[in-house]
Amino acid sequence: MxxxxxxxxxxxxxxxxxxxxxxxxxxxxxxxxxxxxxxxxxxxxxxxxxxxxxxxxxxxxxxxxxxxxxxxxxxxxxxxxxxxxxxxxxxxxxxxxxxxxxxxxxxxxxxxxxxxxxxxxxxxxxxSEQKSKLHFSTEDTLKLAVQQDETIHYISPKEIDYIFREGNVTKVISQGVEYITRYPLKEIEEKLVDHSFFRTHKGYIVNLNHVEEITPWFHGAYQLKLTNVEQHIPVSRNYVKHLRQRLEL
The missing domain is CATH 3.40.50.2300 (Response regulator)
Structure with missing residues (x-):
């Protein structure tokens, strides 16, 4: 109940x-x-x-x-x-x-x-745990509720390129389209823990399955290039070692 x-x-x-x-x-x-x-x-x-x-x-x-x-x-x-x-x-x-x-x-x-x-x-x-599930359901039908204009969309984790925080708004980039969600990054990160996502920076979470390149930036930081994404994703130096471990065989 x-x-x-x-x-x-x-x-x-x-x-x-x-x-x-x-x-x-x-x-x-x-x-x-x-x-x-x-x-x-x-x-x-x-x-x-x-x-x-x-x-x-x-x-x-x-x-x-x-x-x-x-x-x-x-x-x-x-x-x-x-x-x-x-x-x-x-x-x-x-x-x-x-x-x-x-x-x-x-x-x-x-x-x-x-x-x-x-x-x-x-x-x-x-x-009920469902109140904190961010509209995620079972493994086969896992979805995240996001909004664009007045429309609510449901997208699966594999379709998400990256998620980031801009001001007080969390934004989700999926297949070149920008959506917003009301949930903070920390809660989304926890719900995606069993999927191929990684917190690269205080303000960014990326889908590791979409990573093509990792290149040095400055002061020990790096940048990620994602498939079909123009935006380069920052990687804080504190996350670099763990990220490389996740990406490499």
Whole structure:
């Protein structure tokens, strides 16, 4: 049986931080932002009123901090999962003493939010895995849902040349056509782990079956030439050795 979406509350006194979290979490359709709070006091009221499944909670918020709020809500009948989202790494030990599930540092990035999302999902064992499958199904009918204009297309991994991140958008290049998808690279990479894809750079994933050449670029970095693709794909020097191992017999 499929559970409800993860009802999530954001508690932070900085509007920009709440906006950034809302944006990063929008990549996960099973996370429903049900509200925001600007202080620990307002956060407590909304926790009692809305009964969220999970909190993204700042620590330093004026007179009463997030650690104190987390301690207080342990007495509630329904205690939400807590992810501390803060600029201060020194509070980590105290955070886990109040049963924090995770601890992410500002400025946020999609990889650390992805890891927090995974931990929250694992805390809901009955949650249908299909909510996080990116519309992939069985081996024979494996598809990725992508969008071009107003149309949704379904493409198989073997048709994908490469995937990259441009600003806040993930783009998929398949047979010379550019599509977009709402999912972050980290999540796509994990779902493609059993296929011939490789993370060459923080912003690129390539289909190794389409690689024709690898050539030196500068400062130890390389570039990839893919079949029927004009764009050269960057390879960070930290990935070069592993990439060559994957490509060579």
């Amino acid at each position: 499929v559970k409800k979406q993860v009802r999530t509350l954001l508690i932070d006194d900085e509007p920009f931080s709440r906006d950034e979290l809302r944006h990063l979490l929008s990549a996960y359709p099973d996370f429903n932002i049900i509200g925001e709070a600007r202080s620990a006091e307002e956060g407590l009221e909304k926790i009692i009123e809305l009964e969220p499944d999970a909190l993204f909670l700042d620590i330093e918020m004026g007179e009463r901090n997030g650690i104190e709020l987390a301690s207080t809500i342990q007495k509630l009948k329904k205690v939400p999962l807590i992810v501390f989202a803060t600029a201060y790494p020194d509070f980590a030990v105290k955070a886990f003493r109040v049963q924090a599930l995770d601890y992410v540092l500002k400025p946020f990035d999609e990889d650390q939010i992805f890891e927090a999302v995974k931990r929250i999902r694992k805390a809901f064992p009955d949650e």
